[in-house]
Amino acid sequence: QKEVEQNSGPLSVPEGAIASLNCTYSDRVSQSFFWYRQYSGKSPELIMSIYSNGDKEDGRFTAQLNKASQYVSLLIRDSQPSDSATYLCAVSSGSARQLTFGSGTQLTVLP
């Protein structure tokens, strides 16, 4: 059973702070890693993808990948109340034809 684990939260941070979201996965041959944001009552939307070890930055978002530790994280700088949502970590399977999702971390940014 391929697993993706996330701290379900809720995680609360003050506006302007850095929010740190973590994800671990069990399939050592996973190649592709994604972070999705899901607002309440809405569908998931892709915010970051990362494929190689290290950091990838896109605006206020930074994804970090460490394949040796089977760990991927998402940092949100200068957090805004509009960032309040559930963040889903998704990891490609060994066959790479499907994604396995974590249960999500609920983030609340307090004004």
Next chain:
Amino acid sequence: ETGVTQTPRHLVMGMTNKKSLKCEQHLGHNAMYWYKQSAKKPLELMFVYNFKEQTENNSVPSRFSPECPNSSHLFLHLHTLQPEDSALYLCASAQDRQGDISPLHFGNGTRLTVT
């Protein structure tokens, strides 16, 4: 029309009814997916179609029946559902690139309530 569109957005059905969910993607992708999302649970992959062929069926009960007539359209036929089947049903598409897939693009989902 762009992206992935799903209809209906909301559906209430009795346990003896038969209904269908529809999904259409306008992204030129070659793979389509049905996911189920229940409260407090991870997204559950139900069915995968690559190049119109069903490649995955994750032990889904037979009361759910998928149909993929072409690479742009996907249906989920529902019959004799149970109240525990109430959930958000999400369609997604991606590009299967011979050993890896692009990110999934999700539709807005169908909120299903079984009474």
